[in-house]
Amino acid sequence: MDGxxxxxxxxRGLGSAKHGAGHWIAxxxxxxxxxxLSLWAVWAALRLSRTGYHGALAWLGSPINAVLVAVLLxxxxxxxxxxxxxxxxxxxxxxxxxxxxxxxNLAICxxxxxxxxxxxxxxxxxxxxx
Amino acid sequence: MTESSPGPAAxxxxxHVLHWRWHLTMLCSILHRATGxxxxxxxxxxxxxxxxxxxxxxAYAGYMEMLASPLGQLVLFGLTVSVFYHLASGIRxxxxxxxxxxxxxxxxxxGAACIAFALAAAVGVWAAALLGTR
Numbered sequence: 001m002d003g004x005x006x007x008x009x010x011x012r013g014l015g016s017a018k019h020g021a022g023h024w025i026a027x028x029x030x031x032x033x034x035x036x037l038s039l040w041a042v043w044a045a046l047r048l049s050r051t052g053y054h055g056a057l058a059w060l061g062s063p064i065n066a067v068l069v070a071v072l073l074x075x076x077x078x079x080x081x082x083x084x085x086x087x088x089x090x091x092x093x094x095x096x097x098x099x100x101x102x103x104x105n106l107a108i109c110x111x112x113x114x115x116x117x118x119x120x121x122x123x124x125x126x127x128x129x130x
Numbered sequence: 131m132t133e134s135s136p137g138p139a140a141x142x143x144x145x146h147v148l149h150w151r152w153h154l155t156m157l158c159s160i161l162h163r164a165t166g167x168x169x170x171x172x173x174x175x176x177x178x179x180x181x182x183x184x185x186x187x188x189a190y191a192g193y194m195e196m197l198a199s200p201l202g203q204l205v206l207f208g209l210t211v212s213v214f215y216h217l218a219s220g221i222r223x224x225x226x227x228x229x230x231x232x233x234x235x236x237x238x239x240x241g242a243a244c245i246a247f248a249l250a251a252a253v254g255v256w257a258a259a260l261l262g263t264r
Contacts, residue, residue, distance in 0.1 A: 042255060046262070057183060069180065113177070116180050
């Protein structure tokens, strides 16, 4: 594989993302965290499909559940941002489209995680008001 | 004549994806990306679920009704397959990252195992869900 690369490309050690291995490693670290979290999420979804509004509110009021949902949202959206970023960098080569899609990916992930986190806090802390 | 030609030498290009014969490891790779993109939608559905719960009983009932519709159930089943496939396939990738499992026979076997696990686990979860509501 190295035989296909120019000497300069090998010396720089940069791929299509134009930076080093930090992004790659962080994607793996988040993947390892998401392995147990996603199994927990499926199990939780199975339970929550039967509880209704008050049951779900009580469930999210438990500190363990609230924190795990918050961590799932942050790590999940982080991993998604990293993953879709690689997909965009692989397939979209026009500079304007690529930049626009990368920014859109970032905006969706920040807004999704922000909305989810605020909602966890509101439902878990303010939930008893209903 | 100069010592070296300017610019990089012409290097070989990979053929377009449509020129490859389909094989299992290629399918697994494409499925890993496709399920990853599907789970993007899944995470937005999760964020929407917490937001609906934080908004109030009316919003929550409406959101759950949407998820209980035939289209909602189809999407949720697809996401269940996706989460199990992406999980199993992700672990397969982590094993590759430490340098193991590249032998073609092993790669084919682990790929087939990922697909079988995803389907079996998703059917199992939905069987549990449907039997539980009876």
